Amino acid sequence: MDFRQLFKLRLVVAAMGETQRLGWWNSGVLTSTGEFLFQQGFPRSTPFAQTRAGFRVAQLACDEALAIQPTPGGPITCHLFRLTPQLEDAFENERNRWMDEPQEWADCFQAAWDLSAEQWPQALVELAELDPDAIEWARQQTPQTAKALRLDDPFEINQGHIERLTAGFLCGQPGQLVVPYLQVAS
Structure with a gap:
């Protein structure tokens, strides 16, 4: 699992989903103003x-x-911001190490704070290194409900699943969140 890419994918989607960009959630944390406050x-x-x-x-x-x-004991519903407990623990361990490398991440953070809605979805490719094939895949998908796009359930989550869990957000529109998800056995 490429946790650095996972972090960048989460960063772009979380920033783009904020109120002043695509309006999927009520937040303005991932901006220059948020930086000042934090x-x-x-x-x-x-x-x-x-x-x-x-x-x-x-x-x-x-x-x-x-x-x-x-x-x-039932299946675990996973989306980009909620993976299996094992993957989340491993991600947090990596993330904690990166805090000792703030300069290595500085450009990435600044690029995310400066994103505008017009940069969606290209920012996924440019900032988060999403495979353009994943974007093409997402453009061919139809959500099963107004808010959900279910992916095929895997035996275990791999990097390809992470990329589709990200790209599936393209099924949403400004102000209308569609969450790509899958389920794995617990």
Whole structure:
């Protein structure tokens, strides 16, 4: 699993989904204004604190759109901002290491804060290195409901699934969130 790419994919989708861009969730955390506000409370880890908050807002909006109700022993519903517990733990371990490399991420964060709705979906390719084939795949999909695009359920999630979980957001429109998801056995 390429956790650096996962982080970038989440970053672009979370930033684009904010109120002043595509309006999928009520947030303005991943902007220059958000950076200013987070610098007050998190001076050494500002962009990582911002992304944690931005990802959480996106996760809650996606959970709500899918009406996720965890069932003990049942399948796990996954989307870009909620993967299996094992993948989320591994992602957090990597993310914690990156906090020691703030300069390596500085350009990526600045590019995300500066995104505009007009850059969607090209920002996925340019900033997050999404395979353009995933975008073509998404353009051929039809959501099953007004808010959900179900992918084929895999045995285990791989990088290709992550790219489709990202690209599937293209089925949405400004102000209308469509969440791509899949289910895996617990």
